[in-house]
Amino acid sequence: MRHSKYIIIGCLLVLGATSCKKWLDVNTDPNNPNNETVLVQNRLPWIQHFYCYTAGVTNFRTSCQAGVYYSTTASANAFSTTWIASTGNITPYQTWFVEVASNLNDLYNSAKKKGAWHYMATADVFHALGFMEMLDVYGEMPYTQALSETASPGFDDGKTIYYGCMAKLDEAIELFSKTQDATAPTLASGDMWNAGDVNKWIKLCYGLKARYMLKLSKKSDLFNADSVLYFLSKGPQSIADNVVQPGYNNSTVTDYLLGDPVVTNGNFDYVAYGSGQRISQYYYNLLTNMRGAGVTDPRMTKIVPASMSNIQLDASGKVTSFTWNRSKGVDSYGASARLVKGGAASIVTPTYAILNTTIAYKITNATDRANFIADQVAAGRTFTTNVDTVKVTYKAGSIFINSTNYLYAGDTAYVNMRSSALATSGIPAQGEKDVSWYPSAAAFSAGAVASTGSFQVRPVSDQEILTYHEMCFIKAEVYMRKGDVANAYTAYIAGIQAHLNMMQAKLTAWQAATYTATNPDMAPMNQTDINTYLTSNAVAGAGTLTMADIMLQKYIAMGCSIENWNDMRRFNFSAGNVGSFGVVYPGYDRGPLFAGTAQYTGGGKTDPRYWQRRWSLPTTLELNYNLTNALAINPHATDPNIWSMPVWWDCATDGEYYGYLNK
Structure with missing residues (x-):
């Protein structure tokens, strides 16, 4: 090497x-x-x-x-x-x-x-x-x-x-x-x-x-x-x-x-460079309904992207009015109705309508057709029907899905995570202080934003190596393990506050640097909203703190970080069989599109091999050119279910770990 x-x-x-x-x-x-x-x-x-x-x-x-x-x-x-892991x-x-x-x-x-x-x-x-x-x-x-x-x-x-x-x-x-x-x-x-x-x-x-x-x-x-x-x-x-x-x-x-930009945030290069990524419903729900409180986290609008909708253009083709469409979360763990109907990777990227555009949708299912028509009425779009065909006109300026498949038409509700950098936008006129995503040069010229991006993954975001809020949440967890709930609670509150403070400092700096002229999601949070959240039921009280409260607030704060997956492995995801802490990540489980039966062979949630616990070694590197040494340490390195084998620190004892290797 x-x-x-x-x-x-x-x-x-x-x-x-x-x-x-x-x-x-x-x-x-x-x-x-x-x-x-x-x-x-x-x-x-x-x-x-x-x-x-x-x-x-x-x-x-x-x-x-x-x-x-x-x-x-x-x-x-x-x-x-799908959990159909590949090499x-x-x-x-x-x-x-x-x-x-x-x-x-x-x-x-x-x-x-x-x-x-x-x-x-x-x-x-x-x-x-x-x-x-x-x-x-x-x-x-x-x-x-x-x-x-x-x-x-x-x-x-x-x-x-x-x-x-x-x-x-x-x-x-x-x-x-x-x-x-x-x-x-x-x-x-x-x-x-x-x-x-x-x-x-x-x-x-x-x-x-x-x-x-x-x-x-x-x-x-x-x-x-x-x-x-x-x-x-x-x-x-x-x-x-x-x-x-x-x-x-x-x-x-x-x-x-x-070929990725050199100076941008490393998280941007993968999460927000292209159009394939969206906030999950699991993460979205924590930002809008933590602890079932029905309270929206003030960080939500800074993390969950938005796009323009209901756009009106003036005579010169410029946006004169619009409303913000805050993204929904994509459900891949619950009912997953949209993905079950359309396919695991079927959510479509929107385009910009330069001119009025009419699309004909053939919808043979009467219930689906009625629901689709109701959606058009609610959106105020012009449409006509003829037996099982519905023709919808998207006005010039619309951000819409350019497909005749009616299942995809509502995918504008799932705003992608994309941001733009000078090296990636493909729009020469887009300056360095505008990092919003526009689907085309025409959309940029009109001022039609298709995504405001997300706090951690813009090209100008800080890539977090180690933060004070992480240290606070670690302290809260450790005290909870020691049975010292009072100190755990103090650290828990400090962790939430530290993350809010870090975000607010960066948002304030972005505002001073004029990024907010084109992107309101880069402006500071409202202090009243912060105060209201901290005193709401979304934040545990001193006498009700649980390990789940600590870890779910840490989950929000860490966001785009390997440490969330590390933590979930330590608590066996939603198995609820670690100590007396109960289910720490409720609602996290295999979704209805799960197809990884060869990779994840555990018979139930308390079986370690039910979960995603490691990656296979790269075939084109170690498994092609260094296979003998790979198999010498782990004879199962090429097995399909290597993905569910715990790594050393994820095992309770050395005996358990070496048992996996030598079994």
């Missing part, structure tokens, strides 16, 4: 002519780059960027597994709807090894020669971040030999990888605590995340240790609640300690490997 270590050299050349940020700069000799001349302060920002790219695709696909998103794309739909999930593995891991030894060693201890420490942090993420999704994989000269590295088990990552964080804390040599480059000269603030890096390390220790919550012999609380005491203490990678929309430069 070491043959890919020069990948960043090429990236430096790609950005040399059009760099949009000082961080993504060229090395000392841009015309003749080589591995020895790359400055450590130039290597680090690229590692930060490409790690976020890897995390972006992992966050997206695991969020589909956790029920945050519905997707029509093949791999993601298999996670969000096509190569991207996280590929981008991690090719673009990040292959450069860590070089960063570490070159920094060591310069006495740049803080850069050495960052190499350790990325080692932990990346390999722990690979453990989370793939389980066993090359680790101790992964970055060596070995062409076919041996595999390690999950326990080895886990403790190796924890050791890297311990060394990073030690290195960050050292004073760099006087001639060493300052960390600030190459750090996109923390601007060289060593204390924030140390807090990041401790916060990651708390997150990773929490993974062991099923292991009574290893989990130590007090250790987690100690790590939390050394980690982020306010939103000022949040570690994020900022996203930008000021460049058209794209990635050499996959």
Whole structure:
């Protein structure tokens, strides 16, 4: 795997002519780059960027597994709807090894020669971040030999990888605590995340240790609640300690490997670049009816996208009036009526009507025809009927579904997550401060917005690496496990408030930067709405707090993050058989379009193999070229039901884990 270590050299050349940020700069000799001349302060920002790219695709696909998103794309739909998992999930593995891991030894060693201890420490942090993420999704994989000269590295088990990552964080804390040599480059000269603030890096390390220790919550012999609380005491203490990678929309430069924008938020590159993703009904319901309170969360309109509807145009074809159509959630877990009728991946992307457009729908079912006609009446559209055919006219300016299949006509209710960046919109006139999505240049010219996007996944959103609100919710869970409900409640409220504060700070910054001129969803929340929510029944009272209350509020706050799927595995999803906590994720289960009987072979919800618990190794990489080593550690690596085999930290004992491997 070491043959890919020069990948960043090429990236430096790609950005040399059009760099949009000082961080993504060229090395000392841009015309003749080589591995020895790359400055450590130039290597680090690229590692930060490409790690976020890897995390972006992992966050997206695991969020589909956790029920945050519905997707029509093949791999993601298999996670969000049918559970017919395939071996096509190569991207996280590929981008991690090719673009990040292959450069860590070089960063570490070159920094060591310069006495740049803080850069050495960052190499350790990325080692932990990346390999722990690979453990989370793939389980066993090359680790101790992964970055060596070995062409076919041996595999390690999950326990080895886990403790190796924890050791890297311990060394990073030690290195960050050292004073760099006087001639060493300052960390600030190459750090996109923390601007060289060593204390924030140390807090990041401790916060990651708390997150990773929490993974062991099923292991009574290893989990130590007090250790987690100690790590939390050394980690982020306010939103000022949040570690994020900022996203930008000021460049058209794209990635050499996959062609995605270089400067945008990594989550955007997967969730909101294309038109296939939508909010799930599961997530939507938590934002509109948490705890059955019937109260709308003030964060809802910032997370759930909207499009324009009832558009009226003036004589020049410009939008003069409209109403906002806030998206519904796509139901793939409940009755799933729309998907059952149309197919698992059948929700259609809308188009823009330049002229009045009439579509004829043949509807043979009388009930469906009557319901369809009622919808047209409610929408105020012109239509005619002839036996079983209904002709509907969509006025110029309409955002509509251009299909004769009546099942799809109502899909405008499901607004996709899409945002636009300079490098992706295809509309040259769309400026960097307008990140809404328009279906066409004509729609943009008219001012017809088809999606306002979502808080975490716009090109200019911050990609969250570690946040104070996550630390608060971890603290709340740990205290709840200790039976200290009073402290758990304090941390629970602090977590909700911290997430609201983080969102409000970003929304305020967007407003100041004039993004709200075209997108009202990027404006701050109403403080009265926040106050009302915090005192409503949507938020548990001190005497009624449950583990589900804690984890569902954490679920909302984490959103597009692998940590939601990690948490759901720790609590066995909706099985309700972990401790005395009951069902922590009510309503989450296989949906009516489930077809993954070969992958998920458990006989019931309390059987671990009923659920999505890992990914298969990429066929085109490890299973084609390193199969012998893969099978040596796990003889079941190629079995269809590998997808339901728990990874090491998801097992209560080593005996359980090795039993899966050796059975």
